[in-house]
Structures are given as structure tokens and as C-alpha cells.
Amino acid sequence: MNKRTYHPVFGQITPTYLSIALGMVLVGWQAEVGTLSVTVQWIVFASLLVSVGIPHGALDHLIARETASRAGKTFSLSWFVVRYLLIMIVYGTTWFLFPGLSLGLFLLMSIWHFGETDIERVPSTLIWSVVRLMVGGFVLAFILLTHPTEVTPVLKHMTLNHLLIVSLWQTALSHSWLLLWGWGLLTVCLFRIAFQQSPVIVDWLRLARLAIILALGFALPLLLAFGLYFSGWHALNSFQMTYGYLQHSRRPKQPVVTAGQIWMNSLPLTAIALAFCSALAWWWPYSTLVEDPLRLFFVFLSLITLPHLCVLHIMNNQLKATG
Ligand SMILES: CC1=C(/C=C/C(C)=C/C=C/C(C)=C/C=O)C(C)(C)CCC1
Numbered sequence: 475m476n477k478r479t480y481h482p483v484f485g486q487i488t489p490t491y492l493s494i495a496l497g498m499v500l501v502g503w504q505a506e507v508g509t510l511s512v513t514v515q516w517i518v519f520a521s522l523l524v525s526v527g528i529p530h531g532a533l534d535h536l537i538a539r540e541t542a543s544r545a546g547k548t549f550s551l552s553w554f555v556v557r558y559l560l561i562m563i564v565y566g567t568t569w570f571l572f573p574g575l576s577l578g579l580f581l582l583m584s585i586w587h588f589g590e591t592d593i594e595r596v597p598s599t600l601i602w603s604v605v606r607l608m609v610g611g612f613v614l615a616f617i618l619l620t621h622p623t624e625v626t627p628v629l630k631h632m633t634l635n636h637l638l639i640v641s642l643w644q645t646a647l648s649h650s651w652l653l654l655w656g657w658g659l660l661t662v663c664l665f666r667i668a669f670q671q672s673p674v675i676v677d678w679l680r681l682a683r684l685a686i687i688l689a690l691g692f693a694l695p696l697l698l699a700f701g702l703y704f705s706g707w708h709a710l711n712s713f714q715m716t717y718g719y720l721q722h723s724r725r726p727k728q729p730v731v732t733a734g735q736i737w738m739n740s741l742p743l744t745a746i747a748l749a750f751c752s753a754l755a756w757w758w759p760y761s762t763l764v765e766d767p768l769r770l771f772f773v774f775l776s777l778i779t780l781p782h783l784c785v786l787h788i789m790n791n792q793l794k795a796t797g
Pocket residue numbers: 531580581583584587588614625628629632700772779782
């Protein structure tokens with residue numbers, strides 16, 4: 475096993491410590507004032523989303539170009555954009571035809587994607603893949619099940635009150651702690667088995683940071699809990715992985731790039747995404763659409779997530795193959 479590609483036992487300095495600090499400030503503030511106002515929640519959530527959440531997905535074209543180069547293939551930006559949009563259009567159509575099924579797909583792919591970044595660079599064995607799924611599932615289930623009053627209306631909006639989804643959610647809610655403890659315990663057991671079969675160097679400090687972020691989110695409203703995990707943990711880690719991937723570019727004559735330069739590269743697509751959202755928000759009051767804007771927001775989030783997951787999944791495979 476190539477140890478260089480695995481995380482060291484005591485981790486390294488990462489910006490996720492800042493996320494922990496932010497979470498602690500928010501929890502302390504909340505303890506002081508009782509509840510954080512919705513305006514504060516949105517300001518923190520939007521700042522995290524604009525600074526890291528969206529930019530981490532706005533690098534997909536650079537990742538795909540690097541992946542193509544490592545595989546010895548040519549890369550066409552226009553073909554990449556066409557494929558990206560096609561995936562979004564097909565998935566968007568299924569949302570309007572089968573909302574329940576589409577939500578199920580969104581949750582499943584998110585679980586896989588979160589697990590893939592939370593349990594990094596493990597061997598491609600079946601058992602390690604199951605562990606990744608279990609970890610991703612635990613993280614998402616923890617965030618959702620510990621914020622039932624906020625999640626339930628969104629789920630109902632998203633699935634247009636889909637009977638099966640709503641009753642599955644209510645059943646999960648009525649046994650939420652049993653479910654989370656059981657899931658956690660099963661995940662730990664599977665982790666042990668996977669570790670015994672193909673050992674890796676486990677970065678316990680990194681896992682501890684993840685646990686702290688989740689615990690802080692438990693004490694905070696859904697928007698901040700999700701923002702802290704999604705932008706303050708997932709997107710930052712994904713950014714770091716992308717940074718390593720692009721910095722060790724196999725493309726000929728590529729200068730070594732800094733993290734700042736990579737972030738700057740994400741700005742054009744981030745600006746397009748923000749302009750799109752602002753235009754929608756401005757136009758909405760004048761529109762005659764009866765569609766619920768909240769549902770559309772989450773559906774849009776899922777649409778941009780699907781092609782992003784594909785790009786990142788291929789990068790992860792490439793990293794496992796080449797280090
Ligand atoms: C938090 C939350 C939800 C789930 C969001 C998910 C699963 C987001 C995944 C995003 C990903 C994977 C982005 C990739 O970069 C629901 C179910 C909509 C309900 C309301 C609250």
C-alpha cells in the first residue's frame with residue numbers, strides 16, 4: 475500500500491478548524507441570546523455557500539480536464555458543458571414525473587458522495603464501499619433526523635406530499651434515536667471488519683473533527699447545521715482534494731498552482747450560478763408560476779449535484795489508481 479496517499483495519523487492543519495471555531499461561536503451566541511434570528515442564519519449560511527459551497531462545485535471543468543489528461547484523452551469544454559446540461563435536463567424531467575423516486579435518488583447519491591469524501595482513499599473493496607455508504611448515510615440521517623420540525627415541511631414540498639416518502643420519514647422519526655444508534659453501531663462494526671480485511675492508516679483526528687462538526691450542528695438550527703457540514707466540512711475537504719489533484723497536474727507545461735489561484739478559477743462559474751439565482755429571485759414575484767420556490771430551490775440543488783458527483787467520483791477513482 476502506498477502510504478503517501480493515505481492521511482497521516484495526526485492529520486494536518488486544515489481550514490476545517492475554522493469551521494469548528496465558527497460553530498462554537500454560533501452555539502455560544504445562541505446560548506447567550508436564546509435563538510439565532512432567521513436573518514443571522516441566512517447570512518451565515520449564504521456566506522459559507524458563496525465562499526466555499528458553490529466554488530467547490532465550480533471547479534468541475536478543471537477536474538474533468540485533468541482527469542481526461544491523466545487518462546490520455548482529449549478534453550473539450552463545450553462537450554463537457556453539453557453533457558453536464560444534458561444530465562441536468564434528464565434528471566429535471568424525472569423530478570416532475572416521479573418526485574418521490576427523484577428524491578430517493580438525490581438522497582442516495584448524496585449519501586455516496588458524502589461517504590466518499592468523509593472516508594477518503596480507502597481500497598476499492600466491496601466492504602470499504604459499504605462502509606463509505608454507511609458513513610455518508612449516517613451523516614445525512616443525523617442532520618435530518620435531529621431537525622425534524624424543519625425538515626418535514628421541506629420534504630413534503632419537495633415530493634409534493636408523496637405518500638410513501640412521507641410515511642417512511644414519519645416512521646424513521648418515531649424511532650430516530652434507535653435508528654441512529656443502531657446505524658452508528660453497525661457502521662463501527664463494518665469499519666472494523668473492513669479494517670481487518672484491508673488495513674489503512676486511519677486519521678482519527680479527522681474523524682473527531684467530523685464528529686465535532688456534527689455535534690455542533692445538533693445544537694444549531696437546520697440551516698446552520700447543514701451549512702456547517704456542507705460548506706464548512708464537505709466542500710472544504712473536497713476543495714483540498716481537488717487542490718492536490720490539480721497541483722500535481724499530469725498535463726504538460728502546467729505551472730504549480732496555489733490554493734488561491736484554484737479558488738480564483740472557480741469564480742466565473744460561481745458568478746454564473748449566483749447571477750442565475752439572483753435573476754430567479756428578482757423575477758419570481760412577477761412570474762405567474764404556481765410552483766413552490768422552495769421546492770424548485772432544492773430540485774435545482776439536486777440537478778447541479780448529479781453531474782458534480784460524476785466528475786468527483788471519476789477523480790476519486792483516478793486518485794486511487796495513480797495516487
Ligand atoms: C439538508 C436537507 C436536505 C438534503 C440535502 C442534501 C442531501 C444535499 C446534498 C448536497 C450535495 C451532495 C452536494 C454536493 O456537492 C433535504 C432532504 C432536501 C431536506 C431539507 C434539508
